[in-house]
Amino acid sequence: MLSTKAMSLTPSPTMAIDSKAKEMKSQGIDVIGFGAGEPDFDTPVHIREAAIKAINEGHTRYTPASGTQELKEAICAKFKADNGLEYNPAQIVVSNGAKHSLFNALAAVLNRGDEVIIPVPYWVSHPELVKLNDGIPVTVETSDKNCLKLSVDDLEKHRTSKTKALILNSPTNPTGQVYSEEELKAIAAFCSKHNIFIIADEIYEKLVYDDSRHISTASFGGRIKELSIVVNGVSKSYAMTGWRIGYTASSPEIARVMGAVQSHAASNPNSIAQKAALAALEGDQECIRVMHLAFDQRRKYMYERVKAIPCLRALEPKGTFYLFVNITETISKTFQGQRINDSDDFARCLLENRNVALVPGTGFGSANYVRLSFATSQENIIEGLNRIEAFIADLE
Ligand SMILES: *Cc1c(COP(=O)(O)O)cnc(C)c1O
Numbered sequence: 447m448l449s450t451k452a453m454s455l456t457p458s459p460t461m462a463i464d465s466k467a468k469e470m471k472s473q474g475i476d477v478i479g480f481g482a483g484e485p486d487f488d489t490p491v492h493i494r495e496a497a498i499k500a501i502n503e504g505h506t507r508y509t510p511a512s513g514t515q516e517l518k519e520a521i522c523a524k525f526k527a528d529n530g531l532e533y534n535p536a537q538i539v540v541s542n543g544a545k546h547s548l549f550n551a552l553a554a555v556l557n558r559g560d561e562v563i564i565p566v567p568y569w570v571s572h573p574e575l576v577k578l579n580d581g582i583p584v585t586v587e588t589s590d591k592n593c594l595k596l597s598v599d600d601l602e603k604h605r606t607s608k609t610k611a612l613i614l615n616s617p618t619n620p621t622g623q624v625y626s627e628e629e630l631k632a633i634a635a636f637c638s639k640h641n642i643f644i645i646a647d648e649i650y651e652k653l654v655y656d657d658s659r660h661i662s663t664a665s666f667g668g669r670i671k672e673l674s675i676v677v678n679g680v681s682k683s684y685a686m687t688g689w690r691i692g693y694t695a696s697s698p699e700i701a702r703v704m705g706a707v708q709s710h711a712a713s714n715p716n717s718i719a720q721k722a723a724l725a726a727l728e729g730d731q732e733c734i735r736v737m738h739l740a741f742d743q744r745r746k747y748m749y750e751r752v753k754a755i756p757c758l759r760a761l762e763p764k765g766t767f768y769l770f771v772n773i774t775e776t777i778s779k780t781f782q783g784q785r786i787n788d789s790d791d792f793a794r795c796l797l798e799n800r801n802v803a804l805v806p807g808t809g810f811g812s813a814n815y816v817r818l819s820f821a822t823s824q825e826n827i828i829e830g831l832n833r834i835e836a837f838i839a840d841l842e
Pocket residue numbers: 483542543544545546569615619647649679680681682687690691692
């Protein structure tokens with residue numbers, strides 16, 4: 447018999463539609479994809495060059511398991527400059543991507559049966575990572591009125607004596623929302639009072655728009671800083687998803703435990719990728735501004751277009767590269783005789799009939815929503831939205 451725990455994991459639900467879209471593409475069908483969960487830009491040249499240099503200079507051996515001293519120092523400098531956070535290198539653990547950092551964080555704090563609060567909609571891996579570490583994910587519905595952001599009332603209703611941690615992802619995948627300072631302060635005060643760890647997934651921090659600001663709960667200081675495990679990485683900010691470098695900042699004790707876990711499970715993250723991440727953090731930040739500008743222009747266009755399509759209600763993205771769209775008004779309608787019962791049907795029907803791939807909300811815990819990524823070219827966005835508009839017009 448195989449492991450009950452491992453078998454209880456849900457295979458990534460965003461994959462089914464994705465593999466169908468890929469299959470259609472390989473048959474020569476012109477599919478427009480809104481499914482991307484990563485920047486469509488190439489890794490900036492100076493970062494690639496740093497990696498090539500690292501190979502040629504022989505940085506090809508094991509490094510300390512939790513990352514090189516120089517990279518940890520650069521990460522500390524980043525936290526200070528960007529987030530107003532003071533950490534020393536002993537509080538940093540560098541991992542194989544932010545997902546791995548999240549895994550380490552949960553491994554460090556959870557005992558069997560501990561509960562972890564996760565706001566709905568959630569990033570697909572958050573509940574599964576909790577299960578992998580013997581915790582119980584407590585998914586908490588958020589309100590439309592609060593733009594699907596978690597409130598202290600929601601927390602209060604679901605807190606038990608077993609609540610050990612909260613996973614808070616702001617800017618949020620899939621909703622594109624950003625928590626305000628006031629909202630974060632209230633959540634932080636609640637967590638301090640009840641001794642709940644905040645695992646702060648801040649991977650989209652550089653992608654905030656208009657007057658939204660990214661704030662790290664750890665920056666409130668005192669007890670909440672001790673309870674916070676800040677998770678970040680270079681994947682989304684620097685278009686480096688394939689390089690696999692993420693990192694955490696935490697109390698020295700948590701960092702030591704996470705470092706021990708990682709040293710046995712994975713040893714160090716790739717030595718070349720650590721050199722590349724160092725170049726990303728220490729190099730010219732202009733590349734971030736260029737990508738941000740492109741995302742922001744697409745975001746504005748996409749939001750205005752979707753807002754004007756009947757039956758669709760889009761949440762205005764304040765961060766990330768996702769638009770989260772409520773499709774409730776299409777439920778129970780039919781497309782050429784096929785009835786739409788939920789976002790899975792919506793996505794399948796749209797892909798099969800109009801060759802547009804998007805991600806159904808069911809995988810994020812929200813059956814009445816779909817997620818559209820704007821990490822794709824403006825031409826694709828225009829064409830894809832034309833097709834969606836025509837699809838909606840054909841619903842009966
Ligand atoms: C992409 C993503 C991550 C993982 O980033 P990696 O560094 O590629 O592991 C973590 N959290 C959220 C919400 C993400 O969207």
